[in-house]
Amino acid sequence: MLRYYLDLQKLRFPQKFTYQLTHDENLETDEILIPVMLLQPIIENAIEHGFKEKQEGGELLIYFQKSDNQLAISIKDNGVGMPTCEEKTEIQHGKHRSMSGQILQDRIRLLSKQSSFPVGIEFDSKPNVGTDVSLRMLLKYA
Incomplete structure (x- = not known):
């Protein structure tokens, strides 16, 4: 499904970015379950916000x-990076207030609470270099 979403975004922004969706050889991708709408907001942010200023040359690596009994997911982009604390305040008090980060954190909290499906997430972002997002979760099979 993620590949379909990325292909749709490529239709919207044909020259703006490329993507690579790869996995470890030992991973049986047809058998692994990932909660719905967990990765999409992260990828949407990379495309919509990270590559906003780029006309071309955006790269998204997934x-x-x-790893043991866990699934590790790495999402890296070479976009503008996430806003600093000062920039977030400016954005929130301006016309646009992004809610995706809070929605994602709420979703992770609900998954951990309701389904005993803990998800760890870390962000590493550098201005004008890009953002790396790492997720870890227990492996669950279909």
């Missing part, structure tokens, strides 16, 4: 790997 990698899935098995």
Whole structure:
């Protein structure tokens, strides 16, 4: 489904970015369950906000790997990076207030509470270099 979403975004922005969706050879991708709408907001932010100023040359790398009994997902982009604290305040008090980060955190909290499906998430962002997002979750099979 993620590949379909990325292909649709490529239709919207044909020259703006490329993507690579890869996985560890040991991962049986047809058998692994990932909660709905967990990755899409992160990828949408990379495309909509990270690549906003780019006319071309955006790169999005998504990698899935098995680590012990966990699924590790890495999402990296070479966009503008996430806003600093001062920039977030300016954005929130201006015309646009992004809610996707809060919605994602709420979704992760609900998943952990309701379904015993803990998800760890870390962000590493550098202005004008890009953002790396790492997620870890228990492996669940279909």
